[in-house]
Amino acid sequence: MLKINRRKFIILTAASAVTTSAVGWAIAQNKKTPFNSQTSSKLHKSANGLLELDLEASLNSLNLGGKQAYLLSYNGQVPAPRLEAKPGDTVRIRFTNNLSQPTNLHYHGLHVSPAGNADNPLLNIPPKERLIYEFTIPKNHPSGTFWYHPHHHGMVAEQVFGGLAGLLIIRGELDEIPEIKAAKEEFLVLQDFGLDGNGNIQPPNHMTMMMGREGQILTVNGQINPNLSIAKGGLLRLRIVNASPSRFYRLALENHPFYLIATDGGGLDTPVELKELLLSPGERAEVLVRGEREPSQYRLWNLPYDRGGMGMMGDGMGMMGGGMGMMGNSSQRNPQVLVTVTYQGSVSRLPLPQKLIPVETLPEPKAVRGFELSMDM
Template identity: 40%
Template sequence: MTPAPISRRHAITLGALGATAVASGVTGWMASSRGPGSGDWSDAADTGAELTQPTRLDSRDGRLQVQLTAAAGARLIGRETHALGYNGSLPGPTLKVHPGDELAVRLVNQLDQPTNLHTHGLRVSPLGNSDNPFLRVDPGTSLDYSIRIPPDHPTGTFWYHPHHHGVVADQIFGGLAGALLVDPAPGQQPEFAVAADRVLLVTDITLTGDGRVARPSAMERAMGREGQLVLVNGQHQPAIAAAPGALQRWRIINGCVSRVLVVALQGHDLLHIAQDGSYLPRPARTGQLMLAPGNRADVIVHPAAPGRFELITEPFQRGGMGMMGGGTDSSEPVTLATMTVDGPPASAAPLPASVPVEARPAGPVVAQRQIAFQMGMGMGMGGGGMTFTIDGRIFDPTRDDQSTTLGSVEDWTVTNTSTLAHPFHLHVWPFTVLASSDNTPPLGVPQDVVLIPPQGWVRLRIAFTRFAGRSVYHCHILDHEDAGMMATVNVHG
């Protein structure tokens, strides 16, 4: 089929009315969270079951050809539900490719609303049927994607999810997400020799008593919804088996719509080796890691003595609505999983002295830009009366908000004028954090998501290299993106 682009009228309608207007048309798999039939799913049948890895699909001879069918009716936490999934599962299959491969995906839409596909974090073309956020796959149709991974693409942890403006939050909250790994070329050894290499894709969801996805209130959309159930690979508080001394690599992906994860492992430090698919120059030992929505962190876990150790996310206050009231702080930690260490001690392989590290953007800085994430009163968010804008404008797919030339290096200062933290995400072209208002030490590696503090700022360096074309940057509180907090950048070749 010929993909249908997002129209300007459609985008402006979504921004003016907020995503509530869109959700009102979703009747099959969403339901009011406050109506009859609401239920507690925290005692799920598979709570505490052994952590399973999503089905993994590997490339062969330079190509990975897959079909992803987006549909309601995924089995979740041991029960039949109306949650969404790719190929009937939540999360979808893990896609594993190598530098230089082609990722060929047939996306089949069996939802009752449009969708599309974003390969989050991949440094690939935004044009045609590649990582193009302006494509639209209507219900009952399909679209063939062809995404070519550059031969020098960094190896690391990425993910995929829908990105059709106006319904992104609903579809990801409903369950549409999957891991995407770029591994070393065939014949090359992995950078870290470990006893187990695990994907931990963290999502959250709220289900009604009859297994439908709960529709958020206007205030929940304004704040950014957080689900009652926090899941790892679609499981509730799974068990992770480990042997004393045997190193494990955990690829932690924050696939939540709004929830910030502050990850800690009881009784253990985490060795942070990569962020957003980029290896750190020096692995950093830490007691906890903060991941904004969309962030990924690769860590090495070194189990010591036998025992049970909870992997938790600590409370994190994202801020409030100022005079509107409302807050996003959670008062209690949430258990994500439990690591059970048992068996005879194992010998850990030595960690490498060095790993491939991407160079910082070179070349003179040709432009310095100021970008403002703003919230205010207005016609947005339906009955909530809120607007979500970048530089005072809601998203318009036909407008070029920023224009630059291929090969240029720019510094962007992204400010947040609101009392709520906003994660900044840029497609295609990663950035390096230079400084921030809260003095968080920069990691010094390319990233694609960074949290902008309330009433704060972050300064970024961006190299617009390799790929020309139009793409987007936006708030990764996906309810805010759907309401208009997204803008375009056009890189002219």
């Protein structure tokens, strides 16, 4: 990857001295024999205090919304296998890098050591090499929705955008709350993909390299608009991770509020009613949905979100030779359906939990500190 600073980059771009191909897309080669349909993500659960598995990162041909796509995957699955462990468990992952570039693993949100062969983002695993990751989840670790993905400096966006992401669930106190236990649990891994005509992941252009890449294909658990069911009177627990490198998801379910029960920081004190839920890249949340409407089908929307951009350059972008789609602003102008929720059957009305996880209130501040931030090119 070329190393150039932001100012230089813009100057070079304006002078057309750098072409996209010079920036390179290293992983579109080495295509494997395609297999026909996408295998759904496997579950690996800890047993007797140990979560142990083989994990291989590679380029695979997968079925993405009926089209053949060459994606980066762990064990041939997009999203990757779901891992589940409990506080006190040891995690041992025998990792093989079959990508054509270096990579590593990061366990997003876990409170574990960042050193050695634990959650160490400075590790460099070259192509064809193996590494055994091993760490122990502390006994007092909070339960929650976490995820794993590559964290090799300079390649994170490229590899996550290629598809490398999986859920990591820590089971614990939140799962033991009776009302939550009674809810139907579903996992939503949100990934966006941009493909060219041959099914290869689109290489970034100058603008998306600066502003972050967004793909036009929105997937949930590797599928376009999958179906979820909810029972009339029942509760649905959605455990959501934004595993897209740049896209913000502004979620809203038709005619149904969300009851937020957990965020990146873990379980809340009490459920919070929301009309919309905003998830920035990497962010997780857990919500409950009540099956309290007329039995029918309801759409889970992703609403347009303006995440800012190169406003000063105006809409013309003539200098860059690109259209609006290349801007840092999300090119999604209209709501898009992510999931269809369908009423199916009925149960006796389940209540919402009143109390969740005790959250210690922060003490009153004793000192005030001021910061001045200025940005320049």
